[in-house]
Amino acid sequence: MGQIDLGDRRDLLRIEDLRISIKIQQSSIEVVKGVSFRIPAGKTVALVGESGSGKSIIAQAILGILPRVAKITGGRIRFRDPLQPGTETDIAALDPTTAEMCDLRGGRIAMIFQEPMTSLSPLHTIGNQVEEALVLHREVARGEARSLTEDMLKLVNFPDPSRAYDMYPMELSGGLRQRAMIAMALICQPALLIADEPTTALDVTVQAQVLGLLKSLQARFGMSLLLITHDLGVVANMADEVVVIYHGRILEAGPLKEIFTNPGHAYTRALMKAVPDLDMEPGEKLVALREIDKVIPASMRRASEGRCTSQTPLLTVRDLHKTYTIKSGSWFGGQNRQIHAVNGVSFDVRRGECFGIVGESGCGKSSLSKLIMRATEADSGQMLFDNGEISCDIRKLHGRALKDFRKRIQIVFQDPFGSLSPRSTVLNTLREPLEIHRQGGAREITQTAADLMAMVGLQTSHLNRYPHSFSGGQRQRIGIARALALAPDLLICDEPVSALDVSVQAQILNLLKSLQDELSLTMVFISHNLAVVKYIADRIAVMRRGRIVEIADCETLFARPMHPYTQKLLSAVPSVSLDRKLDFAAQGDDESDPSDDWPPEFQSKHGDGSDLSLLQVGEGHLVLARDMPSRERIYA
C-alpha cells in the first residue's frame, strides 16, 4: 500500500506564508513570521536553524497539535494526500479536533518528537503505544497488530522486540525510547514523516541504521520527509533540499548541494563553520555565530576558589556493577529478567580533565552517571571521590556528608524536559541549587540566576517562563545552567548539546571549555556525537553492553582505535562533506550479534564476557580483550 504515482510531480505539502504567534504572559509574540517552503512528494527536506527559531512549532502546526497558547495567524498549510489525488486540505484552516484531521494525523502525516523521553506515556507499554496508531488507521486483526508492531520495533533495531513490546518507557534508555517513537511514527507508513531531531539519542551506528531505514522506506513507499535536525552531517546524508530558518524567518532555501557548497547567507556560512569535525586539529577552536560575553557569577567563582589541582584522580571507579530487574507483568512472579546495565566498569577521572564516554545506545552510560550521582544504588564496586577537601567512598555517603557531596558534583540530564520541574519558572529552577546550599542572599541568587541564563545564551527575559514554553534546545541549556550554578568539582554531562544547533553548540562547548580552565572544572562528557567528544574530551572511554571496551586519550583513540567496536563506531560518523556520504547498506540491519565477526581475542569464550579484561596496549590506552591483541592490530 501507499504506492503512489511518482510521476505526480506536485508538492506533497506546501506551506505558504505561515505565521504563528504565541500568547505568553499577556502579550503575543510572533514566533513564525511568514514562513514558506514545500515538501515535494518522495523527497526529503531538511529544516535547519538556530535553537528556538520555530522549527518544532512549524512541525506542530502541520500536524494540528499546536499548544493552546499558539495560534496560526496567517498563511496556509496545503496538504495533498497522494492516496486521494485531486484533493487538497488546508490544515491551517482545519479544526484540529475534527475526524478528518484525526485521520490525517498519525495516518498520513506522522511525527517523531524531539524529546522522546517525555513524549511517551509512562502508564502504557511501548507495544501498546506503538500499536495504537496502527489499530487506529489500518484495519488489522489484534494478533496481527502485535506481530506487525514487533516487526516495526525490530526494524528500528530493538534488540528483543517481543520483550520490548511489554516494557514501559521508564525501563528503556534514551535511545531505545527514541527508537520507539520512530517506530510509532513509521508504523502506518505515512505519506509525510516529520522527524524532529530523530537521532539525537542514538549512537552513530544505530543512527546510520535508522537513517538507512528511513531512506529505504522513502524509496519503497515514496514517503516524504521533513527532517528537522542540527546535525549537518545527517542533513548532508539525507536531504534533497535544505531550508534554513532563523528566528521564525527563512534565510535560505535550496537544493542540498547548492546550500552546502555555496552557502549564500551569512548565517548559513556561520553554521557551516561551527560544525565540529573529526578532522579538526587539537586545540582548534570552534567558531560560533556569536560568542557569549560571559560573566561568571561571583558565587561560582567563590565556590571554585582554591580548588586543588594536584594530579590524584578526582573520581576513581572500580569494578562497578548495576543490574536492573525487569519485573514481569505477570501476577505469579513469573520470570524476572536481569539487565546488566553496568558491568564491572573501572576508570579514573583526573582533576581538571574532561572525560568522554561514548558508546552504543543502551550500553549503560546514563546508568553509570546515575550511579556516580547516587541517584541509584550500585550493586557492587567502589567509587572514590577526592577533591582535596572531601575524600570519600561515594557509595557509603549519607546524611549531611551526602548533601555536601551533592554540592560538589552535578549532572546535566539526558532528558532536559523531564528533569525540569514543570511548575517552577526557570528563575526558580535556577535559584534552587543556590538556595539549597545557601549561596548568598535572595538578591544575589536572583542575579546569579540571570547571569547563568545569559551564560548559556538565553535571554534573561525568559526567566519567568515555565519549562514547557521553551524549545528543546533552550531547555537543554537551562539544564546546563542549573548544573553549573554551584560550580561543582565534577560535572557530568549526559548528552548536553544534542538538541543544539551547531552554532549554539559551539557556543556551549566553548563555554564549558573555558569554565574548565577558569574554574578548574572536571567533566564527564557523555555523547553520541563523536566529533563533539573529540573536540572537548581529553580522554575517552568507549562503552558497549555495560562494559568499557576501550579507554584512551582523545588523540590515540581517533588515530588508532583498537577495539573492533570503536572502529565500527568511527566509521559510522556522518560527515558534513557531501562527498563522504555514509554507506547505509553497509550498516545493514544484521540479525546476528556483530561481535561474532570480531577477531578472536576480543571475543569471550563463554559468551558471558567474564574472561575479558582491560588490557593495556599503550600509554593510558586500555582495551577490553581476552588476549593481548597482536602487534599489527595495535599499530594498524
Added chain:
Amino acid sequence: MSSSIPPDGEAISHFVSQTPFDPQGVEKLSPEQEKVYFASQLKLMWWKFRKHRAAVWSGIFLLLIYLSILISEFLAPYSLERRDVRAIYMPPQGIHLFHEGSFVGPFVYGYDFKLNMQTLKREYVPNTNDVQPLRFFCRGDSYRFWGMVESDLHLVCPAEDGYFYLLGTDRLGRDVLSRIIYGTRISLTIGLIGITVSFLLGISIGGMAGYYGGWIDHVVQRIIEVLQSLPSIPLWLALAAIMPVTWSPIVVYFGITIILGLIDWTGLARAVRSKLLSLREEEYVVAAELMGASPPRVIFRHLIPGFMSHLIASATITIPTMILGETALSFLGLGLRPPVTSWGVLLNEAQNINVVALYPWLILPVVPVILVILAFNFLGDGLRDAADPYHSA
C-alpha cells in the same frame, strides 16, 4: 529569487533572504513586558488570578462575608435573643420603595394577623395601608459588641413599633435574617479549622509515605488502615460521651472538629501518597534530590505543586461538609445546640415537615451555604488556574 518557495512541483532554486541579519539581535521588550519578565512567580500567579473574574468576585464576596463576622451585631436588625410573640412564623416581608405610586423610600408593609383555629395556623396577610418605613443607622436592640462594648446601633431597623423580617421569623418569632448573620460567625470559622488540621496532616503524612516509600510507607499505611476502619459515627458518639457536660457547646463542638480533623486526614493522605509514589519517579524529582534538596523541600516544592489542583478541589469540596458537619452531628444528638447559632443549627431546625410544607422560608439558610460553597469553588478554580503553568490568562 525572491521567494523561498518554488511554484508547485517545480525544482527549487537557491533562495537567499535579503532581509538584514543581525546575529546578536534579540527581541526588544516593551517596558510593560519587561515588568512581567522580572516579576516573581507569586506575582505572576496573582496577575493570572486577577484575570479570572469569577474567582476574583468570589474572593471579594468571601472577604466581605468574613469581614461581616466582625460586625454581625451591627448588621443584624435584631439581637440574637430577640423573640417577637406577635410574629411567630411570620413570612418574609418584601422591601418596597413606592407606595401607591409615590416614592416613600425603603419600607415594608405590615401584616394583618389572624389565628385560624380550624387549622391552628397563624395567618398573615400583607396590609397595604400599613406602611412601615425602614430606618438606617438607627437605635434598636442593644447588644454587647464582641461581648464587651455596650451598643444599640444597627444598620437597619424597623419603623418605631413596627417590625422588619426580611426573611421571616421562626417558631419563636425570631428574625431569620439576624440569625443567619450571627450564624456566619461559627459556620465560617470553626468548621474550617477541622479542614486545616486534616489537610496539614494529610499532606505531610501522605507526602512522607509517598516520598520515602519503603517501611515508612508501610507504617503509615497501617495507621491509615486502622483510622479508616474506625467509622466516624461511633467515634462521634464516644467523643460526645466523654466531653465534659459543663463545657459549653461551642467548646465541645470545637473539640470535636479538631479531633475529627485529626482523624479525617487519611483519605487525603492516601491520595497524596499514591500520587507521589508515581510522581517521585519523575526525573525532575531526581534532579532536585541530586542538587541536595531535603525531602520536605522536594515534597513541598516539587511534588505537591504537581498535585495542587487535586488538593484545591478536595479542599473546596470538603468545606461544605465542614460547614454542615454539625447537621450530621446533631442528627446523632451531638453538634451545636441553641442558643449557639450557626447555619447548620438553623438548617437543622428546618429539617422537619412543617417547615417544608408550611414555612419554607426557614430553609433559606441554605442560600448562604450554597453561595459560600460556590465562592470557595470558584476561588479554588482561580487559584488552580493561576498555579497552572499551561494556563495562560
Added chain:
Amino acid sequence: MLRYIFYRLLAAIPTLFLISALVFTIIELPPGDFFENYIAELQAQGETVDPRKIEYLKEEYGFDKPLIERYFTWVGGMLQGDFGYSFEYELPVSDVVGNRLWLTILVSTITIIFTWLIAFPIGIYSATHQYSWGDYGLTFLGLLGLATPNFLLALILLYFANVWFGTSIGHLMDAEYIDQPMSWAKFGSMAEHMVIPVIVIGTAGTAGMIRRLRANLLDELQKQYVVTARAKGVPPTRALVKYPLRMSLNFFIADIGSILPAVISGAEVVAIVLSLETTGPLLIRALQSQDMYLAGSFLMFLATLTVIGVLISDIALAILDPRIRLQGGRR
C-alpha cells in the same frame, strides 16, 4: 504479586487486632451500658423495669467481668466465627445482620455506580469544556446537592414526590414483595423505591468526584504524552480516556479502601430517614443503645473490609501505574 499479597495479608493480622482493641474501647467509652440505656428509655415512656431483672441480665452477659476479660471473650469468639449476641434483638449478631447485608450491598453498589456514571462524564465534560456554561451549570448543580443536608434533601424529595407524583417513599420495596422470590414485579417495585435514596446519597458524592476529576484532568491534559497521542491521530475522547483519565484515576483508586466499607454500611443517615432495610440504621441504633456486641462485630466486619479495600486499592494502583509497580524501594 502473589508474594506481595501474601505479605499484606499477613500484615493485616496485627492491624486487625489493633483495630479490634480500638473498636472495643470506642464502644466502651461512652459511660453506661445497654441496660442502663434501656431502663432510661423505658422510663421516659412511663414504663418501669424491675432493677433486679437488670442485675440478673448484666450478670448473664458478663458485664460484671473486667473489661479485658470481656474483650478477649469477644475477640476469641469472633475468631471462632461467633460474633456475639445482640442484646436488643436477643439474637446472635450474624442472624441480625444476615439478610440486610445483601440489600445494603445492592443499594450501595447501585449508588456508587450511579455516582460514577454521572460523575465521570460530567467531570470529563467539565475539564474539556472549562468555563463553558455547561461546566458552570453542572458544577452548580453538583454543589447544590453537596450544600443541602442529606436529611433535608430526603425530606423535600419525599414530600414533593408525594405531592406531585403521589408516590409513597421509603423502604426498598412494597410490602407485598417482602420475602417473596425475585420477580419482575418485585424488581420493578425495588427499582421504583431505589430512585430517591440513590439520588439523595448520590448527589453528595457526585460533586466531589466531578470536581476532583476535573482538577486532575486539567493537570494531565497538557502533558506531552497527550500531545503524542493526538499526533497519532487518536480521536479526542479516546485520547482523553486512555491517557489523562487513566492518570487521574490514581486518586480515585487510592480511595477504594473506604468505598468497600461504605458499600456495606450504606449511607446511614439517609437510610434511617427513608427506612431502608440496610445495615446502616442497624449499626447506628446498636451504637446508640450500646448494643455492644452487635455494634462491635459489625464494626470489625467493616474494618476487615477496609483492610481488604486498601489492599485491593494498592493492587489496583500497581496495575494502573507501572511506575509504582516497578520502582524499587528507595533509601
Added chain:
Amino acid sequence: EEPPSLKDAVESGQLPPMEQRLPDVPRVIDMAALGKTNGTYGGRLRMLMADAKDIRMMTIYGYSRLVGFNEKLEIVPDILESFEVEEGRIFTFKVRPGHRWSDGAPFTAEDFRYSWEDVETNEALSRGGASAVMMVDGEAPQFEVIDDLTVRFTWSKPNPQFLPSLAGASPNYIVQPAHYLKQFHEKYATAEDLAERVRQNSSRDWVALHTVKARAYRPENPDLPTLEPWMNTTPPPAERFIFKRNPYFHRVDGEGRQLPYLDEVYLGISSADIIPAKTGTGDSDLQARYLRFDNFTFLKQSSEQHKFDVKLWKDGTGSQVAYLPNLNTNDAVWRDLFRDVRFRRALSLAIHREEINQQFYFGLAQPASNSVLDGSPLYKPQYAQAWSEYDPDKANAMLDEIGLTRGPDGVRRLSDGRRAEIIIEMAGGTEETDVTQLVTEYWGAIGIKVFPRAMQLDNMRRRFLSGETMMSVWSGLNVGLATPDMPPEELAPVSSVQGIWPKWGQHLETNGMAGETIDVPEVAKLAALFQDWRVSSTTAERTTIWDEMLNIFTDQVYTIGTVNGVLQPVVVRNTLKNVPDEGIYAFAPVAFFGVYMPDTFWFDKE
C-alpha cells in the same frame, strides 16, 4: 359470621368454626353503650413506628388483659370470666371455659401455675425472685389451683397494687402458655431436646432461650401463643412487622362477630423525625405516636388530599414540660436552696404559663402545676392552681426574702457569693428546648440565670443519681389520669430514677442499702403516705391518701409544671370507624389506644 380471611382455613378444616374457637362465654362488647357501631370484617391497619422495640405498642394497643380498665377507668374482667377480691388480699380468678390460646390450645389454670411455679419462682429463670408487685412486705403469695379454671393468690396483707398491675399497659404477666413453653423448660423437656433447641437458636443456655421465647410484652416471637387480638408474624429484625388476627380471640360484638374486625395490623419502622411527614402523606391509617401538637397544621392541611381525619385527644401527662430541681444535688448551697420551698415557689410563680400556652399551643392547653388532670376522679382545681399564676413580683419578693440579692449584672448572688446560675439538663426534643428557652428568660427576669444542656437520656439519669445534676427537664406525672386504685408512686420517693429525689428513692428502693435517708419532713410524710397506700384495703382509704399526697406535692412545688392537657393529634383514616373523637392519650392507665379497644375499629367501604 366467619371472618372472610379465615373462611378458607375453616373450610379446609385447618381451623375449627368460630363457635368452637370462641370461649363458651365470650366477652360481648356492647358497641352502642360505648358510642360505637358494629362493623364488618377485614382490612389492614397501617401504623408507623420508629424503632423495632416499638413492637410492644401492639401489646399496649391490643390491651387484652386478665382484668383491665374500662373507659371509666374501672377495673373489669377481660380475659377472665370473673374475679373476686376478699379483704384486699385474697384474689380468686376464674378463666372463661373454652378459652383458647392463639394456637388453639386451651387456656387453663395450668398456665397460671406454670407461670407462678415454674417461671416466676424458678431460681434459674427469675434469679431475683418474683417481681416486686407480687411481694407484700417481702412476702410472696400463696398460690392455689382451685379447679381446672380457677386459681387463687393469697397474701396475709392487702395488696392494692396487684389488680392495677394486671391491668397495666405494661402488665404483670401471671399467665404464660405452658403447653408451648414447656419445650424450653429444663423441668419438662428432655436434656437432649433442650440442648438441641438451645443450639438451633444459638442461645447461651435454656434459661436464655426460655426468656426469649416467652417474652409476651415485646411480641417478637411469632410462635408464642397469645391472647391478644393480633399476633405477630414477622420475626425481627425487620423494618416492618405484620400482625394477623388471633382466630381464638375472646371478644365478640353485639351481633356475634368475633373481634377484631381488622385482619391485619402493619407496623412500618421509620425514623421518628420522618413519621409526621409520612403520616401526612397518607402512609398511616391510625397514628398518634411521634406526632406532636405542632404537626397539626400540616396534617390538617394534607388531610383532605389523603383522606384522613385529624382528631385532637388530650395528652395524659401531668405537665407537658416540667422542671425537676434535684433535692439531692451535691452542691450544698444549691441543695439548701432547692429544699427551700420559697425558692421552688418563686421559680414556679415566675413562669408565664399563659404565654407558653399561647405561643406553642394556641391557648388550647391548660396552664397548671404538675398534678392530676381534669379527667381524673382525684382532680381538684386547687392542685392545678397551686403556685401556677404568673406573679414575678411575688417571686422576686420571695427570693429577696431568702436573701438572694441581685448583683450589678442583674443576676442574684448565692449565699457564698457565686452567681445564681442553674444548669438545666435535658434529653428531649424541640418542645422542651423551646419551652426552656422561654423559661430561661422568665427566670432571668427574676435574677436566676439558666444554662440549658442537652444530653443523652441514660447519661442524664446517671448524672442526677450521682448528684451532679442541679435541675432536669422531664414531662410531668405520667398518671395524669390517676384513680385512687393506682399507686401514687410518682408522688413519693420510691426509686432512683426519680429526678427530684433520686438518692431518697434509691434509699427506699434498696431498703436502705444505698442512697440517703430522707431528712425533709414533708417528703418523709409523702413516703409514709405511700406506705399506707400499699397496705390499704378500700378505695375510700386510698382516695384520702391520694388527696393528702397531692396536696403536699403541689403545695411544696417539688416539680415545676408548665401546661398540661396539651392536645395530641390523632390521625385516623376517614374510613376507619369506631375511633373516638375525644380521648386521653397516655401510657397509663389508658394504654394509649388500648382502652378504646382497637379490636373494635373497622374499615368502612369507601
